[in-house]
Amino acid sequence: MLDRAKETAVLPSSDPRSGWRVGADIGGTFTDVIALGPAGQVVPMKVLSTPPDFGTGVVTATTGVLAEAGAAPDAVTAMLHGTTVATNAILEAAGARTAVVTTLGFRDVLELGRLRRPVLYDLSWVKPVPLAARRDRHELAQRITADGRLDPAADEAEVRALASRLRADGIEAVAVCLLNSYVRPDEERRVAESLRAELPGVYVTASVDISPQPHEFERTSTAAVNAYVGPAVHGYLTRLEAGLRAEGVHAPLMVMQSSGGLLDAESVSHRPVQIIESGPAAGVTAVRRLAHLLGLPSVVAFDMGGTTAKASLIEHGEPFVSADYEVGGGMNVARGLGSGAGYPVRTPSIDIAEVGSGGGSVIAVDEAGALHVGPASAGSRPGPACYGNGGELPTLTDANVSLGYLSPDALAGGRVAVHPDLAAKALTTVAEQLKREPLDTARGAYEVAVSNMTTAVKAVTSERGRDPRDATMVAFGGAGPLYAAELARELGIATVLVPAHPGLFSSLGLLVADTELHEIAPYREELADIDALATEFAALTAKVTAELGENAVLERLLDLRYRGQRFELRIRLDDGDLTEDLLAAARARFHAEHQRTYGRAGGDDLVELVNLRVRGVVPSTVPLEDVLRPAPDDDRTPSTRECRFAAMTRTPVLRRADLGAEPVEGPVIVEDMDATTLVPPGARVHRDQFCNIVITWSAA
Incomplete structure (x- = not known):
């Protein structure tokens, strides 16, 4: 165990x-x-x-x-x-066989879920299959009332009998989610500890240790996800x-x-x-540090790798951290009509929108004859056809090689060989279905991918009431710099930055990231009860400092909503002793954020407090400038190659070191060891003092 x-x-x-x-x-x-x-x-x-x-x-x-x-x-x-x-x-349905233990009458909470559909009029849509099958969801004859009374408590003999059944069924993980357990967490922990004692080697999760919040479905789903991935992690x-x-x-x-x-x-x-969002979060962390270094007030972080493209918004040096999101739904966005496709998770996560477009995304034609890119991916095994590892399906990487955007010889500093003939052969199969030339098909796939990725950027900007045209885009990932300039033009973004080590920028983010811990507690008293608030915050603070030490920097947060609302906004509480003025400032901040996000705001008498949070941080002492140094220059000299844009164009191929402060007109290709940057016709490019490639579009 x-x-x-x-x-x-x-x-x-x-x-x-x-x-x-x-x-x-x-x-x-x-x-x-x-x-x-x-x-x-x-x-x-x-x-x-x-x-x-x-x-x-x-x-x-x-x-x-x-x-x-x-x-x-x-x-x-x-x-x-x-x-x-x-x-x-989760995506591969390869987690542990998971059981859910809940209160009598609540066996089907995961099945019932919420009345939400990600695509309102798609009659073929099917709800995701619960991570715990119905035969593996069990009830205990116990109940915790809304005010915290046991009516009755769980019977120890019943718990032991259930453990015997779980053992016989070969259960590998258990999520314990009792009704109203966030009000009386000791009861749920007692049941979980009994199951651990009876089931050595089985991964047991108590929902109150993961997400001690109201809303039975979301709390049960979060605990089930934790148990499902626990043994694998x-x-x-x-x-x-x-x-x-x-x-x-x-x-x-x-x-x-x-x-x-x-x-x-x-x-x-x-x-x-x-x-769940470990890798993407590291890249956003690096962009956050870069935005602070350059003094950029609004930044769209755009990360495109081998399988997916991701976007996140950073305002005034901080990314949006969501309390609710979904996993396993193809596009990890939990807001508005886009929710309902995956499994809800209620833990802090940087708000990252994701679509299935990456360098390995497969290009295909549907039954109606339309061109599609992704979400299926060739991955690393066998990978794109041009890698010569047995892949036969055409991918975006094959299209980029055929268009001349990627080196026809090698990628990743020479570690990955490229075979243009195999890329052309793979693309021919799709071109024949479309009755188009292979290069037309390749360019069409490029444009479809750009269109797909606008969805992710809009999800974190315009759907939050933010205008993407006010932001600077920072592009990274192995494929991000290839698409960022065209994506920015589509969205009206004037400037794109491609930092040093763009293909390894998430790894770079790990080097400069802070150590961090979040603690949360539901709150059932009035917002104006300052003494009760202070007591709860003191308990959360003690938990965080016990983990991170007394030198941790602490931040207090409130989950606020208007009475009758289902969703909350997270609002920072200023430092200092709790006073009515401090709470008034938090309420004012909530009204402003609600107005900005939803277009309307209410009065103080409607504000309701749902959760208290304390975030502890041990800041990193590694300056970002230390890791923005590019790799040593290789001995390549500038060259040219034919690239397909609106027409075939002889295009300069440069190293990052070949760029200077004076802008160069596109088209230009800039090759790094880990990524390739495409500067289309009509754009200009130069290099700034921190070795960032800077691509700009004119106001027109």
Whole structure:
């Protein structure tokens, strides 16, 4: 059985000069690693991912980057990781066989869900299958009333009998979600502890330890997701730590959370639902630091890798952190009519919109003869046809090679060979169905992908009442810089930045990320009860400082709504002793945010407090400037190649170092080791003082 004893988190050294820091991020196609040395050395490496055992690729890439850097494994003082293992378990339906234990009469909460459809008029849409089958959902003859009374308490003999049945059924994980347990958490924890004692080796989750909030469906769903991915995450992190230790890397393993902060691997094993958006969050964290460095008030982070494209909005140096989102629905957005497609999760997560368009996305023609890109992906095995690893289906990468946008020789610093003839052969199959030329088909696929990705950007901007034209776009990921300029033009965004190491930017984000912990408590008293508020905040603060230490920087947050509303907005509470003036300022901030988001606001008498939160942060001391240094220049000289835009055009191919402060007219291709930047005709490009590639469109 997993050890549930909770110890103070083990933090990596905060001194960037004390040794090597290694950031490793897993993507669907590539595993990206960046090592930062004590003297400021930056060593990047990009290798193909190794499914199904992704940890093997992390260990191999880590030892490889240390060898290239000339550093001993025991010189690593911080091992920082972004992983897709929890996401993959859900998307591939490869999680543990999970049981749900609940109150009599509430067996079908997961099945009933909410009356929401992601596509209102699609009669063929089918609700996602619950992660726990009905035969694996069990009821106890107990009840916690709304005011916290036991009527009656759970019978120990009944719990033991249930444990025997779960053992006989081969259950691997259990989510305990009793009605109203957020009011009386000790009862649910008692049941969970009894099941752990009776079921050694089975992963048991109590919903109040994951999401102690009202709304039975969302709390049950969150606990079920946590239990479903728990064994996979625990096993993966255990194997990864063992593999790193075998290679001599003994630094504490820290994992990126969906909220954008790091947490130690042991804590993550207990609450793996917190790392569903681990990899994407690392990239947004890096963009947040870049926005602060450049003084940008509004930034759209655009990340496109091998399987998906993701977007997030950062305003005044902070990303939106959502309390509710969905996983497993194809596009991870939980707002408005877009919700209902996946499994609700109620843990803090950076608000990231995601669509199935990446370098490995498959190009296909539907029954009506329309061209589609994704969401199916060739992944890393076999990968795009042009990689020569046996892939036969045409992908966006094959289209980009045929269009001349990608090198016809090699990618990832020469580690991945490219075969243009195989790309052309794969595209021919789709072109024949469309009765078009292969290059027309390739360009059409490029434009379809751009259209797909506007959906993700609009989800985090215009659907939140923000105008994307007011923002700067920061593009990263292996494929992001190829599409960012055209995507920006489609949305009316005037400026695009492509930072150094764009293809490894999520790994770079791990190097500069803070360590972070969130604690939450439901609140049932009046907002004006200052003494009750102070008591609750003191208890949450004690939990956070016990984990992170007394030097943690604390932030108090309120989940507020108007009476009768279903959804809340998260509002920051100013520092200092709780006073009526402090609460009045929070209410005013809530009214303004509600007006901005929904176009209307109410009065103070309607404001209702739902949850209290405390966020603790141990700030990173690694300056972003230290990791923005580009890789050493190679000996390539500028060249040209034919690229297809509206017509075939002879296009300069440059290195990042070839750009200067003076703008150059497009079309231009800029090749880095880890990504390629496309500057279309009509755009201009230059390089700023932090080595960012800056692409601008005219006002027209």
